Amino acid sequence: MSLSDQSLAIVYHSPYGHTAKVADFIAQGARKVGVQVHLMDIEHLDWEALDAAQAIVFGCPTYMGNLTSGLKLFMEQSSKRWLARSWQGKLAAGFTNGGGLSGDKLAVLQQINLFAMQHGMLWSGLPMMPTGRGTQDLNRMSSFLGLMTQSDNAPVEVTPPSGDLQTALWFGEYLGLLLSRLK
Secondary structure, eight states, X not given: OOGGGOEEEEEEOOSSSHHHHHHHHHHHHHHHTTOEEEEEEGGGOOHHHHHHOSEEXXXXXXXXXXXXXXXXXXXXXXXXXXXXXXXXXXXXXXXXXXXXXXXXXXXXXXXXXXXXXXXXXXXXXXXXXXXXXXXXXXXXXXOSSSEEEEOOSSOTXXXXXXXXXXXXXXXXXXHHHHHHHHO
């Protein structure tokens, strides 16, 4: 199985577009190494693509230290797959975006991680050492459980900052390469 035979699904909730932008950069990174990507907002789910993918990346904004209700509803809708163990053994990862530098993003990644573990998935964090704390730096949030990005209260065209987007690109590439190691 070549990398082009590998598929990664990214399912996300993005009410204002910032999280969708991050999801797109993750997808670009995975495509960069030849992985087929299925990018889908929770409003337009393709359950067959999710079931067929070798990896699923879950993402949503952090709202008051929690998942969005939209991603939570998606999680609940996956219960038949949980019962059938349909996603067991697939690679899983998570990401979140929020307005604050912290905003309790870790709590969201922990909730996504627990969801993936309930499905019997194999979790990948973000194994990148932080390069600093400026908006141009990679992994400036110093997150290891998954990808954290931050958006100012500004239009999606200008935020998240380039360092966060480059970290998302790196994360997608890393996940794509990890798939080749798991085959």
